[in-house]
Amino acid sequence: MWSFKAGLEAGPRSGRQAAPRQGRPPGPGGGAGPVHPLAPLLALAGAVLAISFSSVLIRYSQAPSAVIAFYRMALTTLLLLPWARRDAGRVRRLPPRLLWASVLSGVLLAGHFLTWIASLRYTSVTASVLLVTSHPLYVMAADAWLLRERVPARRLLGALLALTGVAVVTFAGAGAGDLAAGGTALYGNFLAVAGSWFFAGYILIGRRVRQVLPVMPYTTLVYGVASLVIAAGLALTGTPFGPYPWREMLLFVALAVVPTLGGHTVLNWALEWVPASVVSVSILGEPVGASLLAWLLLGEAPSGVELAGGALTLAGLFVATQTAGRETERLRGAAGAAGTAGSAGAGAAAGAAAVEPGPGKRL
Numbered sequence: 404m405w406s407f408k409a410g411l412e413a414g415p416r417s418g419r420q421a422a423p424r425q426g427r428p429p430g431p432g433g434g435a436g437p438v439h440p441l442a443p444l445l446a447l448a449g450a451v452l453a454i455s456f457s458s459v460l461i462r463y464s465q466a467p468s469a470v471i472a473f474y475r476m477a478l479t480t481l482l483l484l485p486w487a488r489r490d491a492g493r494v495r496r497l498p499p500r501l502l503w504a505s506v507l508s509g510v511l512l513a514g515h516f517l518t519w520i521a522s523l524r525y526t527s528v529t530a531s532v533l534l535v536t537s538h539p540l541y542v543m544a545a546d547a548w549l550l551r552e553r554v555p556a557r558r559l560l561g562a563l564l565a566l567t568g569v570a571v572v573t574f575a576g577a578g579a580g581d582l583a584a585g586g587t588a589l590y591g592n593f594l595a596v597a598g599s600w601f602f603a604g605y606i607l608i609g610r611r612v613r614q615v616l617p618v619m620p621y622t623t624l625v626y627g628v629a630s631l632v633i634a635a636g637l638a639l640t641g642t643p644f645g646p647y648p649w650r651e652m653l654l655f656v657a658l659a660v661v662p663t664l665g666g667h668t669v670l671n672w673a674l675e676w677v678p679a680s681v682v683s684v685s686i687l688g689e690p691v692g693a694s695l696l697a698w699l700l701l702g703e704a705p706s707g708v709e710l711a712g713g714a715l716t717l718a719g720l721f722v723a724t725q726t727a728g729r730e731t732e733r734l735r736g737a738a739g740a741a742g743t744a745g746s747a748g749a750g751a752a753a754g755a756a757a758v759e760p761g762p763g764k765r766l
Contacts, residue, residue, distance in 0.1 A: 443676035446669050447685045454666035455692030457658065458528045459700050461520055464654045466647055468524060469637055472516040473644070474655035476630035479663045480623055487623035494620050497612075505612050505621065509628025511605040517633065519598030525591025528697035529705035530572050532690045533713045534595035537569050539724055541603035558723045565719025569596070571712030618671050684725070687717050 464471050497505070515535075522531045540562050547554050554562075573592040605625075613621055637644060647655075673682070690713060697703040705713070 443673045444681075446673040447677065447682065450666045450670040450673060451685055451688045452692055453669070454662045454689050455696055457662035457666070458523055458532055458693045459696045460654055460658050460661070461523050462528065462697070462701055464651055466651050466655075467642055468521040469517055469633055469640075469642060470644070470647075471655065471658070472513070472520050473630055473633040473637060474652075475516065475658045475663065476513070476626050476633060478655060478659035480626040480630055482659060482664060483619060483623040483626065483668075487620045490617050490620040493616060494624055497616065501612050501615065504608050505616075505624050506628050508605050508609040508612065509625040510632050511601050511608065512625055513629040513632040513636075515598050515601035515605060516629065517636070518594045518601060522591040522594035522598060526588045526595065527705065527709065528701070528703055529690065529694040529709045529713060530588070530592055531595045532693040533572050533709070533716055534569060534592055535598045535602070536686070536690055537565060537596070537716060537720070538599040538603040538606070539720060540565055540569075541600060542606055543723060545603065545607055561719045561722030561724075563719070565716045565723060568712045568715030568717070568719060571715060572709055575708045575712065622668075684721065687720060690717065 461468075461471055466474075494502075519531065519535045522535070543554075543558065543562060546552065573596060574589070609621070609625065634644075636642075670682075694705050694713075698705070
């Protein structure tokens with residue numbers, strides 16, 4: 404009988420899932436084509452840039468946070484359906500325990516988007532994105548606890564450094580003036596941290612399902628569940644689904660197309676081709692990109708405390724995920740088809756930037 408711990412310990416079941424593929428990968432429609440050696444790296448850069456737009460697009464919207472989350476998930480689900488239909492039979496043949504794991508993964512993803520999007524109403528873009536992308540720390544902690552694995556000193560040092568940065572951004576970043584005014588920024592920071600916890604749980608559970616289900620049907624299923632969960636919340640609270648002005652609808656579509664499809668989906672394609680250590684560096688560009696875009700497009704410059712705390716967080720994540728990423732690649736070379744299902748570096752790679760665990764990786 405499958406258990407949560409056993410699921411974490413299990414590795415991918417095929418060589419294709421265990422290591423970056425060579426040759427010609429299938430495209431979204433299943434066809435294959437030649438890929439230039441620089442294509443995966445350019446795709447990584449483009450994906451991180453696309454994901455960095457997410458917080459700015461959310462700030463532009465005047466709709467309630469839960470409504471933004473609903474339309475982002477629902478529209479993305481509809482856009483993915485044409486590709487996911489090819490593997491619909493595999494979803495129907497999933498064992499009940501894995502199907503329910505996928506449902507729980509969708510519930511956690513809904514919690515992630517609800518809390519993180521709401522955080523952007525209360526705190527700065529820099530603080531929100533930095534805190535929500537700290538989820539690799541919690542994935543690493545869960546792996547160490549559940550798998551009873553010894554944590555290397557360098558990874559532990561990186562985690563402690565990153566947690567220090569998270570604490571600085573969360574508490575000192577809010578400032579005494581915010582506390583005197585009611586602590587709205589601190590509340591937003593806590594929402595962003597909660598969003599990172601939800602995302603870590605989503606990664607840990609979804610990682611097992613992704614060993615047997617391709618990315619497109621899995622992602623479509625999880626996004627669909629997330630949209631239904633958020634829709635239920637909207638109905639229970641009496642929040643209207645619409646109508647909203649065309650400007651808002653265009654922003655909803657942009658959120659589904661740019662950071663989700665153009666960011667997360669492209670990232671998952673690139674993850675099939677590049678080492679986890681490379682991806683774990685690239686995803687650290689999201690807080691930087693989001694902060695720059697917020698400064699250029701919203702006139703919101705990060706504070707000195709946020710910059711200091713952000714530097715600590717990113718440096719710590721870099722040290723921790725690079726250590727785990729190198730261990731993952733060493734184990735791949737030694738074990739061949741042995742996967743990275745238990746690797747915190749793999750999780751960090753897909754996690755900060757992508758919302759769906761891909762084969763042989765993840766956050």
